[in-house]
Amino acid sequence: MYQVACETIVAVINTANSAIEGVTPVDENHLNLETKVSARARLKRRRLVSSPDHAQKNGYYYYYYYYYYYYYYYYYYYYYYYYYYYYYYYYYYYYYYSTVLVEYAIQAQRSVRVEKTARFNASVPKSHRTPPGHIFRLPPFLENAKTREAAPKEDMDSRRRKRSR
Incomplete structure (x- = not known):
């Protein structure tokens, strides 16, 4: 993504420079703008390419147009990156939290079993007592x-x- 951003910046600067100097802008297939901009913008770009005076006059318009286009896509990628990062963090937190809860539940269950076993052992004869270290179980x-x-x-x-x- 960083490389794409850098390439886009270079393309933006080249396009702005060539537009101001009156040279044909960077190849349209690479930027793939023909399908993304309005007919009015295409017409303006053609005028800009065909006449150096027009290019000198409206060079800044194109500079800002491409800059805005780059900024929009950069923001779009950044938004999606942040979105996925947020979800990754959310799921990580959820996993961690649920793991902690499960561990807590297991510990609580163990303590209940120990207490139950102690009470059970106190109330039955030795033959029925649960061996130490074993979970609570009924007599055979x-x-x-x-x-x-x-x-x-x-x-x-x-x-x-x-x-x-």
Whole structure:
């Protein structure tokens, strides 16, 4: 983009100089202005090229015209650069903020689990306590539906066996 801006500046200066001296301006295909300016401006440019006196008279008009054209495109590029930079910054900030939130949520969840585990361990016998460093979990016979149905009977059978001995 910087290189394009520099080339445009050079083109603007060359065009203004050649217009003031009455020489044919820089080639129109390069600047591609034929499709971008009005018929009136094209007519004025033709007059400017054809007559040196007219060029001397209206050289500054063309200088400012090309300068304005360059400035407009420079501003356009700058605006888009700023626009993309802003969005990049916004998404970076959003990503950073959401990452921090996720980390905070994980830490909060961990602290809740630790507290839950401590309370659970305090309320159950040693055999059902959660090992240190593990997340909170239910005792084995409550973990899934199958054991939930079968566990109490097995447990009662084992108690009967113990009593019979």
